[in-house]
Amino acid sequence: MNRSDNTSSEAGRFAYEGLERAIHEKARLGIMTSLVAHADGLLFNDLKDLCALTDGNLSRHLKVLKEAGFVEIWKGQRDNRPQTLCRLTPDGRERFLEYVAELERVVADAASVAEASGKAAAPNKNLLNGWSPA
Amino acid sequence: MNRSDNTSSEAGRFAYEGLERAIHEKARLGIMTSLVAHADGLLFNDLKDLCALTDGNLSRHLKVLKEAGFVEIWKGQRDNRPQTLCRLTPDGRERFLEYVAELERVVADAASVAEASGKAAAPNKNLLNGWSPA
Numbered sequence: 638m639n640r641s642d643n644t645s646s647e648a649g650r651f652a653y654e655g656l657e658r659a660i661h662e663k664a665r666l667g668i669m670t671s672l673v674a675h676a677d678g679l680l681f682n683d684l685k686d687l688c689a690l691t692d693g694n695l696s697r698h699l700k701v702l703k704e705a706g707f708v709e710i711w712k713g714q715r716d717n718r719p720q721t722l723c724r725l726t727p728d729g730r731e732r733f734l735e736y737v738a739e740l741e742r743v744v745a746d747a748a749s750v751a752e753a754s755g756k757a758a759a760p761n762k763n764l765l766n767g768w769s770p771a
Numbered sequence: 772m773n774r775s776d777n778t779s780s781e782a783g784r785f786a787y788e789g790l791e792r793a794i795h796e797k798a799r800l801g802i803m804t805s806l807v808a809h810a811d812g813l814l815f816n817d818l819k820d821l822c823a824l825t826d827g828n829l830s831r832h833l834k835v836l837k838e839a840g841f842v843e844i845w846k847g848q849r850d851n852r853p854q855t856l857c858r859l860t861p862d863g864r865e866r867f868l869e870y871v872a873e874l875e876r877v878v879a880d881a882a883s884v885a886e887a888s889g890k891a892a893a894p895n896k897n898l899l900n901g902w903s904p905a
Contacts, residue, residue: 651801651808652823663795667785670877674785674884689786713902722902737881743804744878747871750808768847768856 651746655739657732659705664690665698669725669733672708678724680715699723707732785880789873791866793839798824799832803859803867806842812858814849833857841866 660669667688671679679687685695702708707729711722725733794803801822805813813821819829836842841863845856859867 648820649823651805651821653797653801653804654823656797656800658797661795661797663787663790663792666790666877667787670787670880671785673881676884686782687785689783689788710905711902712905721905733881737878740874741878741882743800744871744875746804747807747867748875750810768845771844771846771855 653739653743655735656743657736659701659707660733660736662698662701664688664694665702668695668698668702668723669707669729669736672723672725673730673733676725676730678711678722681721681723684723702729705729787873787877789869790877791870793835793841794867794870796832796835798822798828799836802829802832802836802857803841803863803870806857806859807864807867810859810864812845812856815855815857818857836863839863 660666667690668684671684671687681695685692688695690698699708699710703710706726708723709726711724713720713722794800801824802818805818805821815829819826822829824832833842833844837844840860842857843860845858847854847856
């Protein structure tokens with residue numbers, strides 16, 4: 638069991654301030670990853686399929702990402718049909734890569750522990766003598 | 772620019788269904804990572820410092836995680852003062868590691884693209900002939 642004096646020097650160690658909320662939301666994380674993987678952009682319907690979203694949900698999340706400056710939306714035609722094209726802005730791409738770098742820190746934090754502590758999955762019951770569940 | 776016929780076979784490729792919402796929220800992700808790194812548990816105040824949360828926010832997020840079966844909360848004493856101890860349940864630990872595995876897929880998806888496409892950061896402007904910003 639860890640004591641106050643062991644952890645107080647690590648204040649904010651697990652705050653992960655770099656996980657920007659506009660990107661971190663699960664559906665938007667999928668949208669951003671799709672778009673970074675398709676640098677020239679994706680048609681609305683393709684993006685919808687890749688992310689397994691409904692029209693309404695994709696529209697709503699794209700609006701958030703557009704207002705935050707991460708994506709740009711273009712209206713045009715392909716094969717004589719009106720289409721919507723979505724792609725990352727240069728700033729959106731840069732900020733997404735910063736976000737991913739923070740995500741890598743989360744994964745490294747969790748993975749290093751998981752490897753190192755097979756036995757720690759079963760903490761010593763005796764430590765809880767005198768404690769009661771809340 | 773990607774065409775429908777290139778991407779339709781990858782439906783749901785970026786849906787990331789494994790990103791369980793109870794864990795994915797930014798503050799709770801910090802809490803879970805703190806707790807997996809301290810298998811015997813953390814005192815409430817230490818966890819609060821590590822995650823840079825207020826008392827109220829930590830309480831609120833712990834309640835969500837407890838109700839989802841990820842953490843257990845114990846009341847007891849240390850140094851003659853009442854204390855609250857938080858730790859992962861075995862099931863919480865297992866599901867967190869599954870979540871982290873999905874997070875690793877996100878990072879791998881994004882990182883592989885970022886490395887491979889330095890030039891793709893500036894998409895060909897000509898592709899947008901005839902398209903207008905929305």
